[in-house]
Amino acid sequence: MDGLPDELVWEILSRIMKTTDRNSASLTCKRFHDMDNEQRQSLRVGCGLDPANNALTSLCNRFPNLRRVEISYSGWMSKQGKQLDDQGLSVLSSCCPSLSDLTLSYCTFITDVGLCYLSSCSRLSALKLNFTPRISGCGILSLVVGCKNLNILHLSRCLNVSSVEWLEYLGKLETLEDLSIKNCRAIGEGDLIKLGPCWRKIKRLQFEVDANYRYMKVYDRLAVDKWQKQRVPCENIQELSLVNCIISPGRGLACVLGKCKNLEKIHLDMCVGVRDFDIIGLAQKSKNLRSISLRVPSDFSLPIFLNNPLRLTDGSLKALAQNCSMLESVKISYSDGEFPSFSSFTLDGILSLIQGCPIRELSFDQVYSFNDVGMQTLCLAQHLENLELIRCQEISDEGLQLVSQFSRLRTLRLTKCLGVTDDGLKTLVGSYKLELLAVEDCPQISERGLVGAAKSISFRQDLSWMYS
Secondary structure, three states: OOOOOHHHHHHHHHOOOOHHHHHHHHOOOHHHHHHHHHHOOEEEEEOOOOOHHHHHHHHHHHOOOOOEEEEEOOOOOHHHOOOOOHHHHHHHHHHOOOOOEEEEEOOOOOOHHHHHHHOOOOOOOEEEEEOOOOOOHHHHHHHHHHOOOOOEEEEEOOOOOOOOHHHHHHHHHOOOOEEEEEOOOOOOHHHHHHHHHHHHOOOEEEEEOOHHHHHHHHOOHHHHHOOOEOOOOOOOOOEEEEEOOEOEOOEHHHHOOOOOOOOOEEEEEOOEOOOHHHHHHHHHHOOOOOEEEEEEOOHHHOOOOOOOOOOOOHHHHHHHHHHOOOOOEEEEEEOOOOOHHHOOOOHHHHHHHHHHOOOOEEEEEOOOOOOHHHHHHHHHOOOOOEEEEEOOOOOOHHHHHHHHHOOOOOEEEEEOOOOOOHHHHOOOOOOOOEEEEEEEOOOOOOOHHHOOOEEEEEEEOOHHHHOO
């Protein structure tokens, strides 16, 4: 190795991706050690960092070209030593001039002062905070004022981030492309209007409301009426995920649906107030839509919008079938509180979607309207490669036996399906047509019944769910 030029050794080390392997390589000789120090661009530390500030200083001095740093104290206990504090972030800002991506998880000792230190990191473009309870909106504001190239911001369970001044400032910068806000109780759907002109730049938006907090505190018509009616220029959003949100016409995030002409992926999970009008508008505008995931709330969780036609119907699915010619991934599920007779989508709507789109991935969870007739229609789904059926109790062995006729199916997952037995899999045994067959918690299917039904088998049975 001594005869190899530095350029070749550099190339060899750059192809070692696993951190453990790089650590081992750096210990073989001083040459590898020095090159690894110069080449290392990412670092992940946490509970083993003790004393935290001194250890981080040593690591930053050893790896002067760090770009991505993740600090996680998941599972931390006081006996493991003091956590990294604000002084540690001061070390990062002064010793890592190339820092562009920082993740802080469960860092309970870090306050707004630490974020002020980070404001001097002019190259910082991505910040992800997960459960940093001592950080407030003031700290976020001080950071975005200094870091004018920030284009990725993720906030999860940041319970004290309440001021929306930082949203207004980010909006003026017009640099943000990826915004994720999850379970930050003091930030509501109506606050996002503060982004203003920055909406034009956003390509990925995730917004999740704490379900317990929403149901206990905000299910009130007056709270929704306080939101401003708004129009936002959100045409460039490519990925949209809304969880536990209230969709009220013209207010909050309802204004985003139907305007994202470049949308490729959408996930609506337990969003109260979504109507056919919203999905039809989305389908007509988002011609590039490739993936849609709908988790529909129970009818009994809709007390505040009784004057609106709330329940999604086949009209939504037919609009998707007619307008979204690139749709290839569909997931439809109902909340645990949903009763079979209340299912909003009928078999007719589901079949129109299957027949009208080149679907490769299909998942149904508690969709009681999907039965053996639906399985027969899937025989005509020429593009279907992955099928997942969860708690679909209307499917019997007769429908399951049709899987052998699905021309391109490679993966089949069955979970908590009561109506299928080993007999339903007999047509697959010995064919090895499937790459993967996964069966979980189906009481009438045995592990023996799966033998020879696919190249790879996964089986698990825990029937406690039937009695809980």
